[in-house]
Structures are given as structure tokens and as C-alpha cells.
Amino acid sequence: MTGEKRPELTDSLTSSELRRWYWLKDELSDFARYLGIRATGEKDLLTRRIAAKLDGIAFVEPQRAPRHAGQQLAAPLTAATVIPVGQRCSQVVRAWFVDQVGPSFGFDGEMRAFFAGVDGMQTLGDALEHYISTRSQGAKPIDSQFEYNRFTRAWHEANPTGARSELLNAWQEYRSRPTDQRGKV
Numbered sequence: 001m002t003g004e005k006r007p008e009l010t011d012s013l014t015s016s017e018l019r020r021w022y023w024l025k026d027e028l029s030d031f032a033r034y035l036g037i038r039a040t041g042e043k044d045l046l047t048r049r050i051a052a053k054l055d056g057i058a059f060v061e062p063q064r065a066p067r068h069a070g071q072q073l074a075a076p077l078t079a080a081t082v083i084p085v086g087q088r089c090s091q092v093v094r095a096w097f098v099d100q101v102g103p104s105f106g107f108d109g110e111m112r113a114f115f116a117g118v119d120g121m122q123t124l125g126d127a128l129e130h131y132i133s134t135r136s137q138g139a140k141p142i143d144s145q146f147e148y149n150r151f152t153r154a155w156h157e158a159n160p161t162g163a164r165s166e167l168l169n170a171w172q173e174y175r176s177r178p179t180d181q182r183g184k185v
Contacts, residue, residue, distance in 0.1 A: 004178060011035060015051035022147065022175040023047070044145050079125030083118045093124075100128055109143075110134040147175075 006021045007013055009031040023031075028046040032039035035053050038061075039046070045062070052059035070086045077096040087093070089107040097105040107115075114122075114130050142150045151174060155167050174182060 004181075006176065006178075009034075011054070013054060015054045018051055018054060019047065020178040020180060022179070042145055077124055079123060079128060081124045082120065083115070083122050083124060083127060085118060085120045087115055087118060089115055096124060097128070097131065101131065105131070109140065151175075 007017055009018075009023070009027060011034075023043075025043045025046065028043060028050060029039040032046055032050055032053075035050065037049055037053050037059075041049070049059050070084045072090060073081060073084070073087055073092055075092055075095070077092070089112055094105065094107065111127070111131055111134075114127055139153070142153060144150070148171065151171055152167065155162065155170055159166065
């Protein structure tokens with residue numbers, strides 16, 4: 001451990017110092033409210049918004065892609081059901097997949113991307129085929145905003161017989177260090 005202490009979230013903090021440390025999303029949301037800026041969105045977006053405020057520069061909110069407000073699927077569903085453009089990863093669709101592959105089904109990044117990319121020509125059968133074909137690809141990368149999940153995967157790979165209490169202690173120690181002083185798990 002470096003002996004450095006994580007700074008307080010105050011308006012005298014620099015954006016580079018903000019980015020050096022691990023912050024909970026709730027901490028960032030509270031700090032954004034304190035700064036009088038928008039306090040919603042993903043952790044990465046909150047961090048960028050706060051950093052811009054601390055630097056005294058305007059923050060341009062990212063534009064969301066327009067969502068097609070088309071009709072959503074309803075039961076009963078079959079493999080021949082055509083997926084409409086803009087179909088959400090809904091509970092109705094989830095239930096159909098669980099019936100097909102079992103309770104382990106989840107809308108992971110691969111499946112969310114598939115549904116986001118449909119053009120109105122794909123069927124649930126195509127989606128099921130895509131799901132099955134992407135299961136054998138092994139562990140998929142975990143996006144950077146899920147830092148705890150990435151840490152946990154790496155820790156378990158390095159400590160296959162480790163106890164949960166050891167994992168939690170290692171996580172607390174890891175996140176207490178500035179980002180530029182964190183090594184591998």
C-alpha cells in the first residue's frame with residue numbers, strides 16, 4: 001500500500017485526481033448533485049461530467065441513438081417469430097429463451113448487441129442460434145465500468161481455492177490505491 005489517502009470529493013479536487021481513485025457510483029452521484037450538475041447515467045459518464053465541471057469546461061452530453069418505438073413482442077412466441085426493429089430484451093423474450101435453453105439464459109453483451117442490430121428480418125430462431133454459437137467462445141471481456149467484476153474474475157483465476165473473505169479483503173486493498181499504483185490482482 002502506498003500510504004496515500006483517497007481525497008475528499010470537493011470542488012477543489014482536480015479532474016486528474018478524481019480519475020486516479022475508485023469511487024462508488026453513489027458517491028459520484030452525490031458529488032454531481034453537490035456540484036449542481038446532472039447526477040444520472042453510467043459511472044463512466046458521471047466521472048466525465050464531473051471532471052469537466054472540475055476543469056471548468058462545458059460538458060457535451062452524448063447523444064442517444066433514436067429508439068424505434070415499434071411494437072414489442074408478446075407471447076406466445078415461437079422460433080419463427082420475427083423480431084421487430086427496436087425490440088427490447090424484455091421479460092417475455094427472456095421467458096421464451098429460458099424455455100429453450102434453461103434458467104442459465106441471460107441477456108449478455110452478445111445478445112444485447114444482437115437485438116440492437118436486428119433489421120426486422122431476423123427471427124427468434126436466429127437469435128437462439130446466435131446465443132448457442134456464442135456460448136463456446138469462453139470468458140468474454142468485462143467492460144471497464146464493471147471494475148469489481150473484472151477484479152473478481154482475475155482474483156479467482158489467480159486464487160482458485162481462495163475464500164470469499166480473502167477476495168473481499170483483496171478488493172478493499174486494491175480499490176484503496178490510486179489507479180496508477182494498482183498492479184495485477
